[in-house]
Amino acid sequence: MEEEEAAVARLGCDQVLSILHLLPAESVLSFAAACRAFHAWASSDALWEALCRRDWGARAAAALAERRRRGGGVPWRRIYAEVALLGALSARRVPVKGASPRPRASHSLNLVAGWLVLFGGGCEGGRHLDDTWVAYVGNGAGNRSSAVFSWQQLDSGTPSGRFGHSCSIVGDALVLFGGINDQGQRLNDTWIGQIICEESRRMKISWRLLESGSRLGDTWLLDLSNGLRSGIWHQIGDTEPLPLSRSGHTLTWIGGSCIVLFGGRGSEFDVLNDVWLLDINERYPKWKELKYDLSSVLGEMPFPRVGHSATLVLGGKILVYGGEDSQRRRKDDFWTLDLPALLQFESGSKKMTKRMWKKLRIDGQCLNYRSFHGACVDTSGCHVYIFGGMVDGLVHPAEASGLRFDGQLYQVDLVLHLTSNCLIIDLKISLKIFRQTITMLTFHLADIGHYNDGSNWCSSANCRGMHTCLPLRMSLSAYGFKLAFLCQVHMFPKNVCQYHPEQIVVSLPLMGSLMTVKRGILLPSMTRLKRHG
Numbered sequence: 001m002e003e004e005e006a007a008v009a010r011l012g013c014d015q016v017l018s019i020l021h022l023l024p025a026e027s028v029l030s031f032a033a034a035c036r037a038f039h040a041w042a043s044s045d046a047l048w049e050a051l052c053r054r055d056w057g058a059r060a061a062a063a064l065a066e067r068r069r070r071g072g073g074v075p076w077r078r079i080y081a082e083v084a085l086l087g088a089l090s091a092r093r094v095p096v097k098g099a100s101p102r103p104r105a106s107h108s109l110n111l112v113a114g115w116l117v118l119f120g121g122g123c124e125g126g127r128h129l130d131d132t133w134v135a136y137v138g139n140g141a142g143n144r145s146s147a148v149f150s151w152q153q154l155d156s157g158t159p160s161g162r163f164g165h166s167c168s169i170v171g172d173a174l175v176l177f178g179g180i181n182d183q184g185q186r187l188n189d190t191w192i193g194q195i196i197c198e199e200s201r202r203m204k205i206s207w208r209l210l211e212s213g214s215r216l217g218d219t220w221l222l223d224l225s226n227g228l229r230s231g232i233w234h235q236i237g238d239t240e241p242l243p244l245s246r247s248g249h250t251l252t253w254i255g256g257s258c259i260v261l262f263g264g265r266g267s268e269f270d271v272l273n274d275v276w277l278l279d280i281n282e283r284y285p286k287w288k289e290l291k292y293d294l295s296s297v298l299g300e301m302p303f304p305r306v307g308h309s310a311t312l313v314l315g316g317k318i319l320v321y322g323g324e325d326s327q328r329r330r331k332d333d334f335w336t337l338d339l340p341a342l343l344q345f346e347s348g349s350k351k352m353t354k355r356m357w358k359k360l361r362i363d364g365q366c367l368n369y370r371s372f373h374g375a376c377v378d379t380s381g382c383h384v385y386i387f388g389g390m391v392d393g394l395v396h397p398a399e400a401s402g403l404r405f406d407g408q409l410y411q412v413d414l415v416l417h418l419t420s421n422c423l424i425i426d427l428k429i430s431l432k433i434f435r436q437t438i439t440m441l442t443f444h445l446a447d448i449g450h451y452n453d454g455s456n457w458c459s460s461a462n463c464r465g466m467h468t469c470l471p472l473r474m475s476l477s478a479y480g481f482k483l484a485f486l487c488q489v490h491m492f493p494k495n496v497c498q499y500h501p502e503q504i505v506v507s508l509p510l511m512g513s514l515m516t517v518k519r520g521i522l523l524p525s526m527t528r529l530k531r532h533g
C-alpha cells in the first residue's frame with residue numbers, strides 16, 4: 001500500500017489533474033480527503049470548472065461563469081456544491097405588458113431560439129384553442145428579477161385546435177403530435193414548426209404537416225435522421241415488462257439516448273407514481289422499471305399524480321411540479337429526481353430511493369396548487385417558466401364548480417448562493433480527534449429542520465433556552481466516515497464579526513453524499529473564521 005501511495009505522490013500535478021478530470025465528483029472529494037497535497041490538487045479551480053462543464057454542458061457552464069463573475073469570482077468547487085446541494089427554489093409572477101394569452105390548461109409551452117412558444121390547450125366550457133403566442137426571453141432575461149415580458153399572438157388555425165398534445169424541440173424546430181379537440185376526436189397527426197426570427201424581436205412559425213394517421217400503452221419513436229423534411233415512426237420498447245397504459249404522464253429526455261417516464265392516470269383511472277427508464281440507443285430498446293417498496297419510502301418521494309410537469313434542470317435533475325390525485329386535488333410541491341442516483345438505482349433499495357428524490361422548499365412567492373400547466377426551462381437550466389393550468393379547490397369528476405383556468409406566467413429559479421460577500425468556515429475534522437477539534441454550531445429552534453438524509457435534530461444538555469446544537473458527530477457515524485471532510489458555513493452579510501445573529505446555510509460533503517442543513521441563527525460561539533473573496 002505504501003508503494004502505491006508513493007507512486008501516486010510521485011506523479012506531477014498535471015498528471016494527477018488529467019486523471020481527476022475523468023473521475024466523478026464524489027471520487028474527487030474522496031481523493032481530496034486523503035492528505036493535504038491531494039486536497040490542494042483536488043481544489044483546483046480549473047478542475048472544478050471542467051467538471052461543471054462536463055457534467056452539465058457548455059451552455060450551463062457559461063451561464064454559471066457569468067453569475068460567478070457578477071458574484072465576485074467564487075471558487076468553482078463551491079459552485080458545483082451549490083448545484084449538487086440544491087434545496088430551494090424562488091418563484092415570482094412575471095409582469096406582462098400588453099395583451100396576453102387567455103387562461104388555459106393542457107397546452108404546450110416550449111423555449112426555442114430565445115422565445116417562449118405557447119400553443120393550444122383547453123379553456124372554459126371544454127373548448128379547445130388553436131392560437132399561438134410567443135414572448136422573447138432571450139439569453140439571460142431570466143436572470144433579471146425585474147424583467148417584463150410582452151406576448152405576441154401569431155396566426156391561428158394551424159395546427160388545428162387541440163389540448164393534451166405533446167410538443168418537443170429538435171434543434172430550433174418544434175415537433176407537435178396528437179391531442180384531443182372539443183369534439184372528443186383523438187388526433188395522431190405530426191407537425192413540424194420552423195422558427196423564423198425577424199428583426200425588432202419579432203418571429204413567426206412555419207408549420208408543416210409531416211404525417212397523418214382509448215388510452216394506449218405503446219411507445220413510438222419518430223426518426224428524423226434524414227432531416228425535418230421527412231420522418232418515419234417506429235414502434236419500440238414492445239417487450240415485457242411494459243409500463244401500464246396511461247395518460248397525463250411525463251416523458252423527459254435526460255441527455256444521450258435515455259428517457260424517463262413518471263406518473264400519469266392508468267386505464268382504471270388510478271393515479272400512478274412509478275418511474276420507468278428507456279434507452280432508445282439499445283439494439284432492442286426495453287423499458288426498465290425502478291421498483292421500490294412504497295411502504296418504506298412514504299413521504300420521501302412524490303405522491304401519485306397526473307397532469308404534473310417534469311423538466312430537466314441544471315445539475316442532472318428532473319424538476320417535478322404540481323399535478324393532481326385521483327380525487328382531482330391539485331398539488332403545489334416541487335421535487336427533484338437525481339439522475340446519477342437514478343442510473344445507479346438498485347430495485348428495492350430504500351437508501352437509493354432516498355438519494356433519488358428530494359423535496360424542495362419555495363422562497364418568496366408561492367405558486368397556486370395547479371395541474372395540467374405548461375413548463376419549460378431556459379438554456380442555462382437555472383430558470384423554469386410555468387404558464388396556466390387548472391388551479392384551486394376540490395373538483396369531483398361530475399362537477400364543474402371549483403375549477404378555474406389560470407392565465408399567469410411564473411418564473412421559478414434555482415436558489416444558488418454564488419456571491420463572495422459571505423464568510424466561510426473551513427473545519428477539517430478528523431474522526432479520531434473529533435471531540436477536541438470540533439466547534440459546535442448553535443441554531444434557533446424555530447428555524448431548525450431535518451437533515452436531507454432523514455435524521456432528526458437532537459437536543460443537548462448544553463442547550464440554553466430556545467437553542468440547540470448541531471450534532472455533527474451524528475452525521476459522521478451515520479455514514480461511517482473515517483477521513484477528514486470539509487464543513488462549509490455560508491453567512492450573509494460580511495459584518496458577522498460584530499456578532500449580530502445572521503442567516504446561515506451549512507453544507508457537509510461526506511464521501512460524495514452531500515447534505516444541507518436548513519437555515520438557522522448564528523451565535524457568537526463560532527471561532528476560526530476564514531474570510532473568502
